[in-house]
Amino acid sequence: MNDMRLTERDVNTKEIKIEARQVQVFYGTTHALKDVDVEIEDKTVTAFIGPSGCGKSTFLRCLNRMNDTIDVCRVQGDILLDGEDIYDKRVDPVQLRAKVGMVFQKPNPFPKSIYDNVAYGPKIHGLARTKVELDEVVESSLRRAALWNEVKDRLDAPGTGLSGGQQQRLCIARAVATSPEVLLMDEPCSALDPIATAQVEELIDELRQSYSVVIVTHSMQQAARVSQKTAFFHLGNLVEFGETSKIFTNPEDPRTESYITGRIG
């Protein structure tokens, strides 16, 4: 009994990795996100769900300043990573993106070898001093992405020659190679077949032992399978955020209920 209480307390005291306060995003005059407040936990998978155009990807891109690359985009409010404002002028977005890695919808390996795809980040961030160290980072990243056994004999082959699911795991290996703390995934399985999707979902579950993982998904089944926390967005508002099991079985807001029962979206 005591052990159970201890376990519950441990679960409830997960460290907050990212805190967003009153985040607003505008694309020109379009108000894409309105007053988003959320706390994203470490060693947890958080899913962002909601109808098309509700702002899920926009908010995901705020978390590693990918929106900086869009001219018309303006972000207001605070986003703190381990208590530090990521929009502070002293923060270098390239360094930030090594800490807060991203995996995109369509697998996008560089037109380079499998080895070089993974080695690129550690090289530019000076994370490996010798070839031996670099080899170790490449191997451990490919192992973390559950791809090592499939590619260890052809590390010099082009990354673009792998299957779609393998390419997506290569992109995950590339993201973990810079020792990130957070992994952002924007619909990472939408271009994959069911078998590759299952492999990536299993991998996401393993990655959460080491990272805070945030995933945008159109699939409610996927959100229910892989995440512990879910955020439901609607028309630029974060309507409801909480335990995934609660969001899907007993949501508080009627808009969440309509979405999960298929009445909106």
Ligand SMILES: Nc1ncnc2c1ncn2[C@@H]1O[C@H](COP(=O)(O)OP(=O)(O)OP(=O)(O)O)[C@@H](O)[C@H]1O
């Ligand atoms: N680069 C951009 N320029 C202008 N408006 C944009 C841009 N990106 C997104 N928007 C607008 O911001 C709003 C939110 O878009 P966003 O892509 O974040 O939604 P989403 O929930 O991820 O949608 P989807 O599920 O269809 O990918 C939409 O109204 C969209 O048209």
